[in-house]
Amino acid sequence: MQYIKLNLHYLGESKKHRIFRAKNKWEKSLEKITNKPVYSEEYDEIGKIREIFGPVNLPFVSMKISPKKAFNPNDTFYVKMK
Numbered sequence: 001m002q003y004i005k006l007n008l009h010y011l012g013e014s015k016k017h018r019i020f021r022a023k024n025k026w027e028k029s030l031e032k033i034t035n036k037p038v039y040s041e042e043y044d045e046i047g048k049i050r051e052i053f054g055p056v057n058l059p060f061v062s063m064k065i066s067p068k069k070a071f072n073p074n075d076t077f078y079v080k081m082k
Contacts, residue, residue: 001080001081001082002080002081003039003043003078003079003080003081004030004033004078004079004080004081005076005077005078006020006030006033006038006061006076006077006078006079007022007023007024008020008021008022008023008061008077009021009022009023010073010074011060014062016064017050017051017062017063017064018047018062018063018064018065018071018073019060019061019062019063020060020061020062020063021054021058021059021060021061022057022058022059022060022061024058025057025058026056026057026058026059028056030052031052032081033049033052033079033081034049034050034051034052035048035049035050036048036049036079036080036081037079037080038063038077038078038079039077039078039079039080040070040072040075040077040078041075041076041078043078044069045066046065046066046069046070046071046077047063047064047065047066047069047071048063048064049061049062049063049079050062050063050064063077
């Protein structure tokens with residue numbers, strides 16, 4: 001398994017999720033990250049990817065942050081891929 005860096009820009013929050021947008025060209029292989037845990041720069045699990053939606057090349061990413069987890073929207077985030 002390896003950690004994949006997510007190049008995301010923070011847009012804001014909805015009622016339950018934080019919304020991000022891909023900063024540059026999105027790789028189609030990243031569509032498999034829905035419901036995968038998200039890790040901070042220190043590789044602490046902070047939440048999960050809930051949904052990927054919008055334009056194929058620059059999609060929006062909805063992330064649910066775990067309660068009581070420190071969250072800095074300017075951090076770099078990672079997911080584990082097989």
